[in-house]
Amino acid sequence: EAGVTQFPSHSVIEKGQTVTLRCDPISGHDNLYWYRRVMGKEIKFLLHFVKESKQDESGMPNNRFLAERTGGTYSTLKVQPAELEDSGVYFCASSLGLVFYFGPGTRLTVT
């Protein structure tokens, strides 16, 4: 069974540019989560989808971040325009019950 996949693995962009991160959850998992870790800090919750609906987006830092999950399958997280403080590792997870499966993360560097 394939795990959670994320693309790209790394992205380096300039301040003001746009970046879109993609997450493919494990097939059949209705719950999908986005997290972010800024260097040295906690892995911070961003939002939670149940199928295509946003269940909880309380962790989204501001309106420069837009997450979508069309059709309840893969999800995208777009940052537009990117700022320096958006640098970090973005993790995606999917879950079935209490078991959370994390993707390998996308390391985003904004210069």
Next chain:
Amino acid sequence: AQKVTQAQTEISVVEKEDVTLDCVYETRDTTYYLFWYKQPPSGELVFLIRRNSFDEQNEISGRYSWNFQKSTSSFNFTITASQVVDSAVYFCALLTDKLIFGTGTRLQVFP
């Protein structure tokens, strides 16, 4: 408010030493779950253990053991006879309505 505190930012030990990673959590919920994840240098998050709030029985898995004490809101993780391959960042996490993480403890095991 829910919170996870990992006061140890970094720990260095020599191989074969025992090491304990501390985790203190805060929640007003009576039903919750506690997790430990390992993040090796490769970057992925590896699930280690999950405990529910009604099960304070300690658990041992090989060289790993976990001590859950509700009275002190702690869920500490001990590695016995540490090995170089144990070098990683270890995250404690709390699940109530969402999964939240501590800031992680970087463990370095030297040969």
